[in-house]
Amino acid sequence: MLPDNLGYLFDSGLALTPSKAAVLQGDTVLTFAELDARANRMANVLAGLGVGAGDRVALLFNNDFRFLETLFGAMRLGAVAVPLNIRMGDEALRYVAEDSEAHVLVASAALAERGRALASRIPAIKELIADGPAAEDVLAYEPALAAASPTLPRRTTAFDEVCMQPYTSGSTGKPKGVLLTHGGQIWNTDIMRKALMADDTERALIAVPLYHKNAMVGAVKPFLIAGGSLVILPGFDAPEVIRAIDRYQVTYLTGVPAMYKMILAEKDALARHDVSSVRFTMCGSARYLKS
Numbered sequence: 223m224l225p226d227n228l229g230y231l232f233d234s235g236l237a238l239t240p241s242k243a244a245v246l247q248g249d250t251v252l253t254f255a256e257l258d259a260r261a262n263r264m265a266n267v268l269a270g271l272g273v274g275a276g277d278r279v280a281l282l283f284n285n286d287f288r289f290l291e292t293l294f295g296a297m298r299l300g301a302v303a304v305p306l307n308i309r310m311g312d313e314a315l316r317y318v319a320e321d322s323e324a325h326v327l328v329a330s331a332a333l334a335e336r337g338r339a340l341a342s343r344i345p346a347i348k349e350l351i352a353d354g355p356a357a358e359d360v361l362a363y364e365p366a367l368a369a370a371s372p373t374l375p376r377r378t379t380a381f382d383e384v385c386m387q388p389y390t391s392g393s394t395g396k397p398k399g400v401l402l403t404h405g406g407q408i409w410n411t412d413i414m415r416k417a418l419m420a421d422d423t424e425r426a427l428i429a430v431p432l433y434h435k436n437a438m439v440g441a442v443k444p445f446l447i448a449g450g451s452l453v454i455l456p457g458f459d460a461p462e463v464i465r466a467i468d469r470y471q472v473t474y475l476t477g478v479p480a481m482y483k484m485i486l487a488e489k490d491a492l493a494r495h496d497v498s499s500v501r502f503t504m505c506g507s508a509r510y511l512k513s
Contacts, residue, residue: 224408224412224447225408226378226379226380226381226404226405226408227297227298227300227376227377227379227385227404228294228297228385228386228404228407228408228411228443229261229265229293229294229295229296229297229298229385230294230298230376231294231408231411231443231446231447232244232254232257232258232446232447232449234422234447234448234449235254235422235446235448235449235450236254236255236258238422238449239254239422239449240253240254240255240258241253241254241255242254242422242449242451243451244256244257244446244451244452245257245287245290245451245452245454246425246451246452246453246454246470247286247287247453247454247455250287252287254449257287257290257291257294259372260291260295260367260372261290261291261294261295261298262295262298262370262371262372262373262374263291263295263367263368263370263371263372264291264292264294264295264296264367264370265295265296265298265299265374266370266371266374267295267351267361267366267367267370268295268296268299268301268326269299270370271326271348271349271361272325273296273299273301273325273326274299274300274301275299275300275301275377275383276300276301276302276384277299277301277302277325277326278301278302278304278322278323278324278325278326278387279292279296279301279302279303279304279324279325279326279327279328280304280306280319280322280324280326280327280328280347281293281303281304281305281306281328281433282306282308282327282328282329282330282333282336282337282340283305283306283308283328283329283330283333283432283433284308284330284332284333284431284456284457285428285429285431285432285454285455285456285457286330286331286332286353286432286454286456287454288330288353288363289305289330289432289433290432290442290452292328293305293386297385297386297404298374298376298377299377300377300379300383302384302385302386302387303385303386303387304318304319304322304324304386304387304388304389304399305386305388305432305433306318306319306389306433307389307391307431307433307434308333308336308431308433309431310397312336312339312340314392314397315340316340316343316344317396317397318389318397318399319340319344319347320344320346321389321396321397321399322387322389322399323346324346324347325346325347325348325349326347326348326349326350326351327340327341327347327349327350327351328350328351328352328363329350329351329352329353330352330353331352331353331354331363333352334352334353334354334360337350337352338350338352338357338359338360341359342359349361351363351366379404380404380405381403381404381405382403382404382405383403383404383405384401384402384403384404385402385403385404385407386402386407387399387400387401387402388400388402388433388435407443410439410443411443411444411447412447414439414440414443414444415444415445415447415448418444418474418502418504420444420445420448420450420474421448421449421450422448422449422450423450423473424445424448424450424451424473424474424501425450425451425452425453425470425471425472425473425474425499426441426442426445426450426451426452426453426472426473426474426475426476427441427453427455427463427466427467427470427472427474427475427476428441428442428452428453428454428455428476429455429457429458429459429462429463429475429477429481430458430476430477430478430481432454436476436477436478436506437476440476440504440506441474441476445474453466453470453472458477458481460481460484460485460487460488460491461488461491463475463481463485464485464488464491464492464495464497465491465495467495467496467497467499467500468495468496468497468499471499472499472500473499473500473501473502474500474501474502474503474504475500475503475504476503476504476505476506477503477504477505478505478506479505482503482505
């Protein structure tokens, strides 16, 4: 049975294998039960700040598992997650955050200072949660989660409720917010799971940005809904990808053509590491023009 709220997309893994690894990042391993509890804690933190259904929560993250628990936590409240493209310039990023009408901004440790600068320029943002040391104008991420309850009453979510508001790149004008619904995203996730024939034995490696659809549609959503595991790298580095495949016994990768070209060029690293666990890959986010 599929959930009505995208924030609960790993219900099957939680019910069947709660102690299995859902997310692996460096030496950090989160089981399905731990990911669920942390998503609930984040939902309770946000609720304590006044966030409710329909409110926008902006996410300023590099590749970090905290992006996922913040994303799911916001959705569980019925709030709308706004993933920010950290590769945008400051003015474009400010425009997107302001246009989204987000009142809360959540940032990773690596982007805490940029988050502080961004929040200071947008009067609508009343609260900044950032991973790292506490400060007068920042709610420290981990202490806030630790103080919050790991349980959350489950609300009924309508099919057409908006769950995410990613923005276009702005290549033909200002970036535009795209309203994605819980029902549409659950349907899309289930279709992708079936198309990829993903199951609970898979380990998907993510080296592309988590805020981008390549990662979300090509790995995060279909593999978590299938009860599989995610291996998160901070970014793309061909030798590191090869090492991670060996270390975590990765079965699947998603990426762009240039990434695979660079991986295949690392002949020494490929000879030193066992990459035979890879069962298949997906390639996207590229455009080919005929001359």
